[in-house]
Amino acid sequence: MKKLFWLSILALIIASLFTSIVLAQQPVPTPSDDEVNHIAHQLYCPVCANTPLDVCPTDACRQWRDLIRQQLAQGWTEDQIKQYFVQQYGVRVLAEPPQTGFNWLIYILPPVIILAGAFVLFRALRMWTKPVPVSAAPGSNQDALKDEYVARLEEELKKRY
Amino acid sequence: MIDSNPITTRNHRGAPPPIWAQIIIWVALLGLLAVVYFELNRSQQGQIGPGDQVSNFSMPLFSGYELNGQSQIQLSDFRGKVVMVNFWASWCKPCEQEAPDLEQAWQFYKDDGRVVFIGADYVDTEPEARAYLAKFGITFANGPDMGTRASQLFRIKGVPETYFIDQQGVLQYAQIGPFSSVDEIKSIINPMLK
Known part of the structure; x- marks a missing residue:
């Protein structure tokens, strides 16, 4: 029984060894254009302003796409490829700047400005539709004051004309 | 002479925001303008020219x-x-x-x-x-x-x-x-x- 157990363990080790060898020998399939363009779309070549790498027609960008294809074929992950491009050509190649330092402003400011604008608009609309008498406190002598003011105004006008 | 009178008209303005909020808004706005100014200034600089000391790289x-x-x-x-x-x-x-x-x-x-x-x-x-x-x-x-x-x-x-x-x-x-x-x-x- 004990012998059978050890034989099973040995068979398992040999089987796993063969499996890993076979898997390692399998060639990585050639990456499709879609796979390359998926990553290329997230990158911008500094030479071609405002043109994503996946649609840029220049030689420089074609070379970059070929490089991405090679890296994918070698089994690199999307993050590894993007990291390589940042290291080689600077952070400005990224379509989406990393969320560090001043770059945070890009992510924070637009929603803050939109919310602030919505708040201001909401307040303005409320005030336009429902004007509130500021000094019309209940029980005030506003009408009396108004009459007095009008009377004095008329008196002044009479004096002048 | 007409002297100042109590307000008897209807005021359509709400209470102004508190002073601390106004300060924050103005500081944020000025900070933003400063960032935009420096970035624009930097991006519009031409190539370095003769006579400029070249920084080490x-x-x-x-x-x-x-x-x-x-x-x-x-x-x-x-x-x-x-x-x-x-x-x-x-x-x-x-x-x-x-x-x-x-x-x-x-x-x-x-x-x-x-x-x-x-x-x-x-x-x-x-x-x-x-x-x-x-x-x-x-x-x-x-x-x-x-x-x-x-x-x-x-x-x-x-x-x-x-x-x-x-x-x-x-x-x-x-x-x-x-x-x-x-x-x-x-x-x-x-x-x-x-």
Whole structure:
């Protein structure tokens, strides 16, 4: 029984060894254009302003796409490829700047400005539709004051004309 | 005389925001304007020009294109020498026009010991860059403009661009576009050696 157990363990080790060898020998399939363009779309070549790498027609960008294809074929992950491009050509190649330092402003400011604008608009609309008498406190002598003011105004006008 | 009267009209304005909120809003607005100003100012600066002190920078070199056995160089290493920094790329057709002239000029000066040529490969891929260097038989020091740091320091607008830095680290001449002959390159370097 004990012998059978050890034989099973040995068979398992040999089987796993063969499996890993076979898997390692399998060639990585050639990456499709879609796979390359998926990553290329997230990158911008500094030479071609405002043109994503996946649609840029220049030689420089074609070379970059070929490089991405090679890296994918070698089994690199999307993050590894993007990291390589940042290291080689600077952070400005990224379509989406990393969320560090001043770059945070890009992510924070637009929603803050939109919310602030919505708040201001909401307040303005409320005030336009429902004007509130500021000094019309209940029980005030506003009408009396108004009459007095009008009377004095008329008196002044009479004096002048 | 009509003196000031109590307000009897209807006021359509709500209470103003508290003073602390106003201060925060104004500080944030001014800060934002300052950032925009500095960024615009920086982006609209032209290339560095003759007479400007060139800031120190470092760059790696391709294997086989090292300088005095060094695979990583710094501009400050060459204080006391005339330094030529040429920005190029394998995809750049005008660069091909001047490549043989640059190599010929390097062959002329390399034994002198007072001149250093550095090629900075701009936004390029290494296999294509190496093929380009081999095609034109380039032998002077060359390396990738890693992270486009050197090109940003010189604020280049494209390739080829070539910068001549004197013994004190001051830029003496900037060539925008390709050279048309070896003599043109010599006519820039020779006065700097006197």
